[in-house]
Amino acid sequence: LNFAIGLTGGIGSGKSTVADQFAALGASVVDTDQIAHSLTAPGGSAMPAIVAEFGAEFADAGGAMDRARMRQLVFSDAGAKARLEAILHPRIRDAALAAGEAANGSYVIFAVPLLVESGTWRQRVSRIVTVDCPEEVQLARVMARNNLTKEQVLAIMANQASRQQRLEAADDVIDNGGEVAALAPQIARLHELYLAISKRSAT
């Protein structure tokens, strides 16, 4: 891939909403969250390694990862979190890059929630677009969507890069602090830019 966009943003910033709009314009979106999910679904290619590393009790009856149990473990055990990530991250990356190579949209967007935190992803993409909104807005959206308390959402946010770090890493910023309708013109403008750059880098 000569040219690939990395799309990121904090939890609940609007990455999926934005990704859907780029896809509707003809971009190929590769969603690393979806890939992570499928790797740990029944028959997922990460499951043998997870069972070998953590034990059969971390798979449920259907053969998917027991998410609740794993969440509980890695929440209190940084070493276990690192071991899980060592299994998942390279597999997510390989599957995402393969999907990107196979894609036939006008250009490829990798949606990566923790892109700014990942040196490998930052190296792999040509350009970073950050979906931005004020932290209070982010908090309110995630509390409403996931039925979480303020403290729970703040704990997740504390484990991610800050709003400032994501803005500093960005080549392009999409402001999603307002209404969803405010996204379309911003995305249309960036789509034209990405089309132009991808044509240039193909020659």
Ligand code: ATP
């Ligand atoms: P996550 O990191 O949790 O996967 P995300 O960054 O992909 O989240 P979305 O799922 O797109 O974010 O949006 C989070 C929630 O906020 C969703 O319920 C979505 O419908 C809502 N939302 C997104 N943008 C707006 C907006 N501009 N105004 C109001 N609600 C919005």
